[in-house]
Amino acid sequence: MSELRVIARHAGTVLVGQLATMAFGVADTAIAGRYAPQALATLSVGSAVFISIFVGLQALVQAQLPVWAELRGAGRHAEVGRSVRQAGYLCAIAMVAGLAALLHPDPLLRWADVPPELQQQVKAYLGVLALALPPALLFRAWSTLNQALGRPTLVTWLQIGSLALKVPLSIWLTFGGLGVPALGLAGCAWATVIVYWLLVVLAAGLLRTHPLYTPYAIWRRIEPPHGPTLRAFARLGIPTALAVIVEVTSFTLMALFIARQGTVAAASHQIASNLAAVLYMMPLSLGLATSARVSWWLGARDERGARAALRTGLKLAVLLAGGSALLIALSHQGIARLYAGDNPQVVALAGTLLLWVALYHLADATQGMCFFLLRSYGVAARPLLVYCVLLWGVGLGGGYLLAYRGLGPWPALQAPGAFWSAAALALALTAAVFMALLSRVVRLRRPATA
Numbered sequence: 001m002s003e004l005r006v007i008a009r010h011a012g013t014v015l016v017g018q019l020a021t022m023a024f025g026v027a028d029t030a031i032a033g034r035y036a037p038q039a040l041a042t043l044s045v046g047s048a049v050f051i052s053i054f055v056g057l058q059a060l061v062q063a064q065l066p067v068w069a070e071l072r073g074a075g076r077h078a079e080v081g082r083s084v085r086q087a088g089y090l091c092a093i094a095m096v097a098g099l100a101a102l103l104h105p106d107p108l109l110r111w112a113d114v115p116p117e118l119q120q121q122v123k124a125y126l127g128v129l130a131l132a133l134p135p136a137l138l139f140r141a142w143s144t145l146n147q148a149l150g151r152p153t154l155v156t157w158l159q160i161g162s163l164a165l166k167v168p169l170s171i172w173l174t175f176g177g178l179g180v181p182a183l184g185l186a187g188c189a190w191a192t193v194i195v196y197w198l199l200v201v202l203a204a205g206l207l208r209t210h211p212l213y214t215p216y217a218i219w220r221r222i223e224p225p226h227g228p229t230l231r232a233f234a235r236l237g238i239p240t241a242l243a244v245i246v247e248v249t250s251f252t253l254m255a256l257f258i259a260r261q262g263t264v265a266a267a268s269h270q271i272a273s274n275l276a277a278v279l280y281m282m283p284l285s286l287g288l289a290t291s292a293r294v295s296w297w298l299g300a301r302d303e304r305g306a307r308a309a310l311r312t313g314l315k316l317a318v319l320l321a322g323g324s325a326l327l328i329a330l331s332h333q334g335i336a337r338l339y340a341g342d343n344p345q346v347v348a349l350a351g352t353l354l355l356w357v358a359l360y361h362l363a364d365a366t367q368g369m370c371f372f373l374l375r376s377y378g379v380a381a382r383p384l385l386v387y388c389v390l391l392w393g394v395g396l397g398g399g400y401l402l403a404y405r406g407l408g409p410w411p412a413l414q415a416p417g418a419f420w421s422a423a424a425l426a427l428a429l430t431a432a433v434f435m436a437l438l439s440r441v442v443r444l445r446r447p448a449t450a
Contacts, residue, residue: 003293003305003312010152010289011313017143017156018281020163024195027167028188029274029339031174039185041263044270045114046125046185048252051277053101054133056245057094058140061087063240064233065288066295066376068148073299081216084145086229088222090237091141095134102130114259121185128189135200142203147288150296151212158199166195239380243371243387250391250426251276254419257400261414264345269416271339271346272353276360279324283365286317287372294376303445306376310442314369321365325358332358349416356420363427370434377441386433395426 025047032039064087071080105126109119143155172180173187183190208219251273258269290313297305328335332354336347371383399419401407 003309004316007286007289007293007309007313008316010147010150010292011286011316013152013156014147014288015281015285017152017159018285019278020156020159022278022281023163024166024192025274026278027170028192029270031170031188032185035174035184040270041259041266042118042121042125042185043188044255044266044273045109045118045259046122046129047270048255048273049105049108049122049126050102050129052245052249052252053098054136055248056241057098057133058137059244060094060237060241061090061137061141062144063237063375063380064090065144065148066291067232067236068145069150069292069295070299072149073296074301077215078217080148081218081220082223082226083229084141084216084218085220085222086226087141087233089225089230090233091137094137098133098137099130102126102133109256114256118259125185125189128186129192132189132193132196135196138200139196139203142200142207145218147292148295149212150292152288154206154210154212158202162195162199165198166191169194236375236378236380239384240375243380243384246384246387246391247371250387250396250423253396254399254416254423257396257403258416258419261416264349265416267343267346268349268353269419271336271350272357272416272420274339275328275335275354276357276364279321279328279357279361280364280368282320282324283317283368286313286320287369289313290317290369291372291376294373298376307442310373310376310438314373317365317369321362325362328354328358328361353416353420356417356424360420360424360427363424363431366431367427367434370431370438374434374438374441377438377445379437379441382437383434386430386437390426390430390433391423393426394429395423398422398426 028043028047029040032043064083068080068083071077071083103126105123106119109122114122143152146152146155169191170188172178173183173190174185175187176182207213213219255266255269255273259266290309293309293313294306297303297309333347333351335354336350339346339350374380374383396419398407399422402410402413402422403415403418404412406412
């Protein structure tokens with residue numbers, strides 16, 4: 001089977017599952033928008049906080065994908081099992097840190113100047129959603145293992161099934177019925193909690209009984225913490241997690257800064273950010289698939305195969321991102337109406353933001369793929385530095401100046417478009433730097449390791 005078919009099949013399977021999971025957010029956005037505009041604004045801020053915390057913590061676990069794929073490529077199956085068990089300690093640490101942050105978001109909300117009347121609603125929403133963090137992290141660890149083994153199908157089927165449960169459950173709990181009172185936005189959060197706990201129970205059952213995992217003997221009594229293994233996790237996982245936190249917060253903190261512009265701006269930004277997040281599932285899926293394939297070749301000590309997989313995945317990602325960006329640019333107003341219904345102010349503003357989303361996505365897909373591929377080669381610290389300078393400095397910082405202080409010849413715009421334009425520029429610069437860095441890393445690999 002050609003590299004293109006292997007990567008495309010793996011990525012396509014992952015993409016379906018990722019889109020099913022992302023549809024949680026799409027459904028919640030649509031449900032909240034029809035429940036009340038204030039609920040949509042609360043969801044915009046609350047989901048920004050949750051995503052900022054959760055995505056960074058899951059990156060700590062997901063960073064082990066190339067490690068497990070490389071061990072598998074080298075035929076060291078027993079070591080895969082031991083490494084997965086040691087990752088349980090990693091998940092436990094991440095859970096404690098995440099719960100503390102979600103249950104006490106006051107400093108972040110005050111720092112971002114979120115209006116006081118919105119803060120209480122956001123805290124109530126996060127208080128419920130925090131219960132979904134432990135199962136969500138455990139499920140992410142299991143899905144990462146499946147991707148490293150090149151078998152993501154089980155994960156995808158569970159994710160599709162979870163969506164079929166999540167949507168009607170969210171509608172029921174939000175609007176009430178059949179003896180259940182209307183819970184409003186909290187209903188969406190409770191539906192997420194229920195679904196994720198069910199997912200992790202099913203995943204644990206599969207891990208114990210499915211023959212896919214038999215060669216790795218994963219379901220054994222966990223060993224005491226192993227210092228060298230945990231330090232290796234930290235060397236790759238901590239810079240990766242911090243880099244992802246910088247990347248995600250440069251995106252999600254826009255919602256907190258835009259919230260001060262009012263409900264229309266916050267709701268319009270929620271539509272744009274939700275679509276951008278859905279679009280990112282394509283390069284994310286390709287990044288996971290390509291990274292697993294590249295790491296497998298590296299474990300098998302085939303440098304030429306690793307380079308072929310790298311080029312194939314990167315070209316495919318750029319091609320698909322370009323097509324998606326063109327489609328958004330041509331249909332931005334129609335997409336905005338699908339989200340906002342008959343609210344003309346939100347439709348008009350969101351439609352304008354979606355034009356920036358098209359450019360944002362093209363750059364985001366390119367840099368995201370490079371980030372995954374650099375990790376396959378053990379490069380994690382340098383991307384963190386690039387993200388800090390460009391995404392926080394140029395993107396978020398530049399957007400804030402352009403929106404509220406003015407920047408050079410441009411006066412303060414007081415509009416969410418200021419943040420989206422600066423973010424698109426920052427991602428384009430990041431993509432260029434990552435491409436150059438990846439080219440250098442691959443070129444400097446010694447032929448003796450091939």
